[in-house]
Amino acid sequence: MTTVDQSTVVAPVEEFAGRMVSVLNNACTALLLSVGHQTGLFDVMADMPAATGARIAETAGLDERYVREWLGAMTVSGIVDYDADAETYRLPPEHAACLTRAAGPSNIARTMGVVSMMGEVEPKIVDCFRDGGGLAYSDYPRFHDYMAEESAAVSDSALVDVIVPMVPGLPDRLRAGIDVADIGCGRGHAINVMAAAYPASRFTGYDFSAEALEAARTEAKQLGLTNVNFVVQDVAELAASEAYDLITAFDAIHDQAHPAQVLSAIARGLRKHGVFLMVDIQASSHLEDNREHPFGSFLYTVSTLHCMSVSLGLGGDGLGTVWGEQLAQSMLRDAGFTETDVQHVEADPFNSYFVARKGS
Template sequence: MTLQILDSSKIETFADKLFGTLNNGALAIMTSIGHRTGLFDIMAQLPPSTSQEIADAARLNERYVREWLGAMVTGGFIEYDRDRQTYYLPSEHAALLTRAASPDNIAAFAQYIPLLASVEEPIIDCFYNGGGVPYSEYKRFHQVMAEDSGQTVVAALTDLILPIVPGLTEALKRGIDVLDVGCGSGRALNKMAKTFPNSRFTGYDLSQDAIAVAQLKAQSLDLTNIQFRVKDAATLDEIEGYDLITTFDAIHDQARPDVVLRGIFRALRNDGVYLMQDIRASSEVSGNMEHPAAPFLYTISCLHCMSVSLADGGMGLGAMWGEQKALEMLKEAGFTRVEIEQLDHDFQNNYYIVRK
């Protein structure tokens, strides 16, 4: 038997990485709390302040604020003056942690970590027994996704995303028929309906709660050119009804994305455009070694995107289905022309301009 000699420096390096992982995981949870409680937003407006002053300004319990500050100080997020016992959020950090910093607010994305951790037990059961975890088990997921898409999609929709399709903005101004499949709470579609009153908009989503939110928002905006319906995207059966069909981060979650894409193909008019925003990645793990958010995205995929699809007896593509698989499935659905655009503000997504 050959005795394996371990490289002590490699062990030490990996140990450091593991300790960093533990600290960063903890900081992710605390970052989510800082975002949800508004602590980052409050501190961005305060001079160096005591824990009591910060708690009072945020209307929170001082003892919990003080412990949270301990994590933020030792984690390098917040500066601490030992003599005065005051805490300060540098402007350079606030530029990545506050709602005012959107679309650069990374704190909003930190919410995914505790949200996904809440389904750890049923996910572990899936490791042993297969299957998946249904959407209903993910509390706040639609809310977090709406905030996520609000930064990456809604905020950039009219100025950056729609203009990547030549002539689309002008067509929307004149008036066309638009469908958003997997519209969620309808933030993108409501914005388009308000911006382009001559066009007609329809949104489909499987979630009754999300559609209810979308409808209420449309009513509050007095929009008359938009409708939302609870509908499974796999049952899309319209024929050449739309000039523009959009999906924003929706296809890879579907139980049967192949069926959904074929339905979109049929529903699109011959001279229409399908605009698909989805995760920018390779279908092969080796192609994602330099991806800046690969571990994060594979984790979201495993604990949500893949699992909700499998829970419905689906294909379980997952968020990291990748560009190669996306192009393959678009071709199989019948599309013959596909261009891929990328935007500077959004390192995470590809924008596929798809035509028949």
């Protein structure tokens, strides 16, 4: 009879159990990191020396009891430093660099809000596992708020100075005046930023959410923009033909109901020598290549609980968040683009930047 060394069985089990406990603790920390962002606690603490919980709560204009409990979680998770003798808390500057609004695109606390947002639809997604189908955008009441803030962080810091110059000669063309469309523009911040930077060009934002476009128009009015227009449109049915010199899509293609149709409509909408600038998720189309992806679990989770689901909810293809660069380039070719250059931006670790052109 073969004797099994129980230590060879117990050790891996204990190791995995420990990993699961870490996952649980980290998930809980993620929720409270989001709370810290939404309440402004990280921004307040970044500008303060070590202080008591009462002083931090007073400065932030928040309830002391809740702040004290939140600080307990931030202490045991190693986010803030705690001086037991003085009973004071301090946010180290190297942590503030990843957790405050001043950090711009590097603010990971903002992204933690996705955890709670996805948790809100968990029961409905469980039903989808059993019954198929998907959810509607209306099932995610905070989605446009989150995307607007996330988009603003990148657009404000990099769109005009880093992203637009990826296309040779594009800044000069925009300054001279061209026609631009943004597909799936949401609340329109990115296109409003471009419209403000390039007043000689003409901009049109397309989205099927009337509510989001109303927010886009409000922002454009506040900025005094007269060269931007927003249209409620199912972009898969976009009928424009050779109407634009530049078409952009910021993180908007992979969750379309029929992304191949959208890409074909974009290709038809471009004039000769026109350019399609597509910003979408930076990943491989091959699962095995994503094992070491720094945001791999996050991306597949968001796909399951949002991007894939909203596409399926519209009777769509359910492409998913992690469609990957290889499939993206293949679909661009099928849509009629003969030249595609893929670039990356240090300030935006989530996305790849595709510069696509049609043949002459």
